[in-house]
Amino acid sequence: MTAVGWAQISIYFLLVLAVTKPLGAYMFRVFEGNRQPLPAVLGRLERFLYRLCGVDPAREQPWTLYAFSVLAFSLFGFLVTYAIERAQHWLPLNPQKLGPVEPALAFNTAASFTTNTNWQAYSPETTMSYLAQMAGLAWHNFTSAAVGLAVALALARGFTRKVGSTGVNTIGSFWVDLVRATVYVLLPICVVYALFLVSQGVLQNLAPYREVVTLEGAKQVLAMGPVASQEAIKMLGINGGGFFNANSAHPFENPTPLTNFVQMLSMFAIPAGLTYTYGRMARDQRQGWALFSGMAALSIAGVLCVYAAEARGNPALRGLSRLEQTAGNLEGKETRFGLAASALFATVTTDASCGAVNSMHDSFTPLGGLVALVNMQLGEVIFGGVGAGLYGILMFVLLTVFIAGLMVGRTPEYLGKKIEAREMKLAMLYVLIFPLLILGFSAWAAVAPYGTSSIANAGPHSLSEILYAFSSGAGNNGSAFAGLNANTRFWNLALGFDMLAGRFLMMVPVLAIAGSMVSKKVVPAGPGTFPTNGALFAALLVAVIVIVGALTFFPALSLGPLVEHFAARAGRLF
């Protein structure tokens, strides 16, 4: 660990704090304001898109129709991507003449990108045509991010709208949220962002792969492609699917320490900003800051652990004569980033449900890998995905308010609205589906021969690889302990369902809660009201998140990374 490393990490969190308010205020104006920004340019595009889609922007939807629209739109997107993958050899922009993607893999990939997971069981360089990458995959990077944002806004409206006795039960229009998220937030930022990336060395062309002859006379083929446009939305939309197999470790995706820093910043930008947007919607900015501080505390704790663990070097290399590991564990890490920027990236990407990697998590020390795993298993609520992080943590807020209510013996309420049995049942459904998916699928894969045959590393690390895969899938993260060969029929199908269930089975209860909360009466806060906008609440929230996660996953984690840690300390190799 170095002072410069700590400086880099500190500056990072200060900058996240600095973008939260302006971006959050901008998003509030976009989605809830009376007049959208830049009406002359973007407003015209917005209205044009409404006309093309046949949307009446003034017509709001009740939660059932909102959920139906989310599911229908996602289903069509899924089908189109599957079709593009299967037919890419007949379509243009395929200079490498790559053949059709095999059905189970195409299913897995379509599910992966529809759910904002971007789990990659394929090697992009040798599997996907440029068209499949642009129109099949990067398209979903926009739409799945917009869908997440929309659902979060719908839930926020459910909590914060005061409809009085009008009986209004609508939670906004999914189509309006989708179009505005795309037109005002994702697209304009991405155009600028992509060009910045190109200026630093990220590729952006449609040329065939380039062959060169090296100084020693050997041939090298350089993969090409429209990388920067995909890279920008991959990070901003917290999708994480690399244009290349090595993802953000690849110098053509992430060429300099500066691009690396900006990529990390863009992962937290929208989810951090959304906490501010939420505070604005709740007409109490401190409601948003309470969420922000809970998230930030968990994230900073994670970075400290990963950085400290990785700085100790790789246990497998300990004791080799003449070898110096003062720079830490460098297996799977890039020289230009070094240890601090790799530890920070690994934490941010697993906090934010992004899944992009600038170093290979499979080669992290046992405790470094453990933190990445735990970050996902806490439910992707440490900033979390675009929108998904906010609605995820709001589910834990309900749980916290409920527990606090039990302690003082009062009906729990949140933002002046009573939390009743129906909402708690739905919130518990959200909380329970997640570990059921992870532990259920992991148990299955760990005992089935077609599950274990894909494992790359022996010993306790093999269980970590399985747990990591299903945690990443259900949490819609997409990063991997990538030694695991996930491109088999079992793994493609199991992870495909893991991702779909982890996205949509959890989104529907969220929208149902939005629907049941929106028309509830608001009662003014009294002396018995438990305040949800202070440090006490943030601390309680963090405790609930950690306790729920620890109770659920500790047994499994103790058999994987924890056993491996103690084995490594005892000098055992597998």
Place this chain on the structure above:
Amino acid sequence: MISRELRISIRATVVTLVLTGLAYPLATTGLALLLFPARARGSLIADQYGRTVGSELIAQSFASAGYLQPRPSAAGEKGYDATSSGGSNLGPTSKALRDRAATELQRLVAENPDATGPLPAELVTASGSGLDPHVSPEAALWQAPRMARARGVSEERVRAVIEANVEGRELLVLGEPRVNVLLVNLALDWQFGRPPLAHR
């Protein structure tokens, strides 16, 4: 109600696909090629005779004693395959990782009899991409005696070339100091001519 939402779903699918899946990447490609043509095409570099010898950003295999050697690569079967990027994914308690590192260590020590000091671990660890174009200044300087002897020049002159190619941290704090292997090798060839090549 339901059928209206279904109709909108289909239209929105097509509209977003055209806007964000086609118009956006194609327009970005056009702008990128206009504004940063060399970068957008892969930061290719040429040697002193104008031959394109690689990309500034992508590692290549260098086996000859006179050239600076990059970190080990797990990209593709033979390493440094720029169409098959990736790391080794060997875990922290992997016997295979220790064996690979020990073999690599032995080779390096044998090929660098005059090298002094401990060997920086990055020279026996594979990078995440397998295409890491850099090594740390320490790892480059460690190889200087070997390169100097193979080229028949003094070690100081080789060290000077390496030191002139050190790239510092960006904005004072970001990343780590490093040297670009291919750029150093081009600079060495420029100054001292081409070294004898190893049999491949």
